[in-house]
Amino acid sequence: MKDRRLWVWLGGMLVVSAAFLLLDFRVAVGNPQSIQMIMVTELEGNYPERLQPDDKISMVLVGEGPLIHALQTALTEKMNDVGMGQMEWEQELKSHYPNPVLVVNVGRPSPTWTPFFGVSQFSIQAGYATGGDTTFMAALDKTQPYLRSSDPSVVNLYTEYEVSDRSFGLISRPGYDRYLAEYLAREIVQALKNLYNIQDPTGGPP
Numbered sequence: 001m002k003d004r005r006l007w008v009w010l011g012g013m014l015v016v017s018a019a020f021l022l023l024d025f026r027v028a029v030g031n032p033q034s035i036q037m038i039m040v041t042e043l044e045g046n047y048p049e050r051l052q053p054d055d056k057i058s059m060v061l062v063g064e065g066p067l068i069h070a071l072q073t074a075l076t077e078k079m080n081d082v083g084m085g086q087m088e089w090e091q092e093l094k095s096h097y098p099n100p101v102l103v104v105n106v107g108r109p110s111p112t113w114t115p116f117f118g119v120s121q122f123s124i125q126a127g128y129a130t131g132g133d134t135t136f137m138a139a140l141d142k143t144q145p146y147l148r149s150s151d152p153s154v155v156n157l158y159t160e161y162e163v164s165d166r167s168f169g170l171i172s173r174p175g176y177d178r179y180l181a182e183y184l185a186r187e188i189v190q191a192l193k194n195l196y197n198i199q200d201p202t203g204g205p206p
Contacts, residue, residue: 030165030166030167030168031165031166032120032164032165032179032180033164034162034163034187035161036161036162037142037159038157038191039140039144039157039158039159040146040155040158041147041148041149041156041157047196048155048195048196051084051100051196053083053085053086055099056085056086056087056088056100057079057084057088057099057101058099058100058101058102059079059087059089059090059102059104060090060102060134061089062093062103062104062106063106063107063109064108065106065108065109066173066174066177067106067109067177067180067181071104071106071181071185072089073181074178074181074184074185075104075181075188078188081189082189082193082198085100093134094134095133095135096133097132097134098132100130101128101129102126103134104188105124107122107123107124109122109180111180113176115170115171116170118165118171118176119167120165121162121163123160123161125137125158125159125161126158126159126161127157127158127159128156128157128158128191128192129156130154131156133154136156155195157191157192159187159188159191163183165183167179
């Protein structure tokens with residue numbers, strides 16, 4: 001009888017552990033924040049012309065780990081909400097694309113996660129080029145207030161986010177990755193909305 005109870009208890013623990021590792025849920029309180037650095041080609045009030053729904057945007061994610069997959073899903077949803085163009089995910093980073101391109105470098109984030117709390121501190125970089133040239137990211141001069149471009153029709157945007165978060169409650173590992181990814185996607189897409197001067201349909205700030 002005792003052996004049976006032990007096996008039942010071990011089986012229950014195995015099911016619970018699998019749920020926290022495989023299922024996507026979160027019943028927790030958190031407060032993700034980020035220190036941001038934003039650089040953009042000097043606009044002088046001339047925002048780039050808004051992309052049409054059938055205009056293509058190449059999207060590239062650089063990095064490894066489960067957060068990458070969660071961020072791809074979150075960015076797809078947020079970009080679809082904005083309706084700024086038609087996204088196409090690229091498998092690898094190239095120096096030039098024939099259309100606007102968004103590159104997000106996540107690096108190797110390693111959040112500390114348990115079923116009852118999650119702690120994160122990592123950085124990501126995002127670069128957006130209306131002319132499709134990603135090489136500007138390698139030639140950044142972060143001491144300057146603006147990005148420089150020899151082509152007045154091209155606008156580049158570079159952002160860095162130093163992300164930190166502390167979440168407490170019941171949270172699965174996929175749920176924590178999705179939570180962080182949705183926060184990052186909101187910040188990245190908001191920067192693009194500001195670049196194109198896209199107003200919030202609710203009447204709030206862009």
